[in-house]
Amino acid sequence: MSKPLLQIALDSLSLEKAVADAKAAEKTVDIIEVGTILACAEGMKAVKTLRALHPDHILVCDLKTTDGGAILAKMAFEAGADWLTVSAAAHPATKAACKKVADDFNVANPDLKVKKEIQIEIYGNWTFEDAQEWVDLGVKQAIYHRSRDAELAGKGWTEEDIEKMKKLADLGLELSITGGIVPREIHLFKEITNAKVFIAGRALVGEKGRETAEAIRAEVDKYWK
Amino acid sequence: MSKPLLQIALDSLSLEKAVADAKAAEKTVDIIEVGTILACAEGMKAVKTLRALHPDHILVCDLKTTDGGAILAKMAFEAGADWLTVSAAAHPATKAACKKVADDFNVANPDLKVKKEIQIEIYGNWTFEDAQEWVDLGVKQAIYHRSRDAELAGKGWTEEDIEKMKKLADLGLELSITGGIVPREIHLFKEITNAKVFIAGRALVGEKGRETAEAIRAEVDKYWK
Known part of the structure; x- marks a missing residue:
């Protein structure tokens, strides 16, 4: 298992703000997310x-798809997610x-640097x-979080959150973890060997964001080898 | 309880197609929905x-809001939903x-013809x-459907669907019903006294859509007085 990656969720109300935030974070993060908002x-x-x-970044489209799956997935992947x-x-x-x-997209485009998932x-x-059903379907990734609200x-x-994440990892799911990620809490997730991504938002923007990201990566280096 | 209304869900991939469909259905429907797609x-x-x-139509914004509620709601209501x-x-x-x-929007705009809900x-x-919690929160409406997929x-x-809808209506929720609504199945919902809206998509567009809508309303007239 490689070390968890860093993802910025762009949740501004305008594209102008989002592109500015992405630019200000591009050297800091591995993954850029077009947030639901x-x-x-x-x-x-x-x-x-x-x-x-x-x-060259991994691009995530966070539609929280709940219905109309084929159309929304095609739309998002064709747009570049x-x-x-x-x-x-769902x-x-x-x-x-x-x-x-x-899967169809990956078969049709065998040279994709990043597979569609x-x-x-x-x-x-x-x-x-339910989680076992996702795994049986061939899904590799899940996102665990405290809701924004x-x-x-x-x-x-909570300890319950951590236990649930460990069980999800045991099923074979790689986890993205989000909901107020801060450096001093990274240690909470140290037993989640399948942690794939930590997601944060504005905390990763700009000069201060670079410092926060460095602090998160330093914590990650302590617990994931 | 008034008779169920008719709602068209616009789920095209482009605004150009959506405005054309809305125009072709405007005399047929009471409610226009910007679908998730x-x-x-x-x-x-x-x-x-x-x-x-x-x-002059009721406008629904179908974001299936799952998180970031305050921002998404403000955005959708301010856009005109x-x-x-x-x-x-969620x-x-x-x-x-x-x-x-x-609620805040309704208080600030007491003259709204249609209250934000x-x-x-x-x-x-x-x-x-869960449903009782929604009612306790003051929510008046729920949407029941077969998923598109x-x-x-x-x-x-199924009979189970109908029983669940009756129980939701008993809790006081007005129901929008969707998922392949056709005239010959309207009778299935006749015991759902709180049926507020029937939702369909392309079935309500154009000349044929007008005929379908008339057929749905004729069935509605049989069962809701």
């Missing part, structure tokens, strides 16, 4: 523009539709049987 | 444009944030305890 505000133009500006988020609450047929679009974004009432309500990471 | 493709420009073109969909899988804090934005869109694993997989309406 940005995608809903600006549409696929946001994905296309960030793809054009950052051809490498990875697409799919809501855990019907299994929706997840399968998204997965098939990704879907990431199951964990929201709502879910079970480990739970975070705003001051809810912290 | 259209919203993700074109962003809030789609909501603003359809609001400008159809000032009357109703916003919120995923049942954290309770997200639902509360969306509801608060709607959120609609809980039912996806994923949910319970009637389940529909494509040929899954029909």
Whole structure:
């Protein structure tokens, strides 16, 4: 398992702000995410523009796809996204539709530097049987987080969160972890060997963002070899 | 309870197609919906444009809001949406944030012809305890459907669907019903006294759409007085 990567979630209301933030973070992060807010505000133009500006970053499109999977996945991948988020609450047929679009895309484009993948974004009432279904479908990635609104309500990471992440990793899922990621809390996740990505937002922008990223990477170096 | 209304879901990939479809359906429907696909493709420009073109229709923005509730709700309502969909899988804090934005908007604009409302869109694993929480929060509307992908997989309406809808109506929720609505199946929903809206997509476009709408309304007239 390689060391967890760093991802910036761009959640501004305008593409102008998003491209500025992406530029100010490009040397700091491995992955650029068109967040749900940005995608809903600006549409696929946001994905296309960030793809054009950052051809060498992994690009995530965070639609939290809940229905209409085949169309949304095709749209996002064709716009240039490498990875697409799919809501855990989506019907299994929706997840399968998204997965098939990704697989077909990879078969048709064998030279892709980054394979198209879907990431199951964990929201709502879910079970480990559900998670096993995702794995059985061939899904490799899931996203675990405190919701933005739970975070705003001051809810912290709990032992229960960590236990759930460990169980998801045991099923074979690589995890992106998000929801108020700060350097001093990276150690909380040290037992999650399959941690693939830490995601943050404005915390990674600009000069201060570079410092924060360095601090996160220093913590990562302590716990992931 | 008034008779169920008719809503067209615009789910095209371009705003040009969506405005054409909306124009071709405007005399047929009561409610115009910027579907998730259209919203993700074109962003809030789609909501603003359809609001400008159809000032007298109820306008729904189907973001299936799952996180970032306050920002997404403010964005959608300011763009001109009357109703916003919120995923049942969203954290309770997200639902509360969306509801608060709607309430604040209504207080600040007491002369609104159509009050801002959120609609809980039912996806994923949910319970009637969850539904009671939505009601306790002051939510009036929910959306019940076969997922688009389940529909494509040929899954029909079941007795279980109808029973669940009746229980949701018993909790006091007004229901929008969607997922392959056709005139000959309207009778399936006759015991759902709180049915507020039937939603369809391309089936309501153009001359044939007008005929379909008339056939749906004729069925509605049989069962809702």
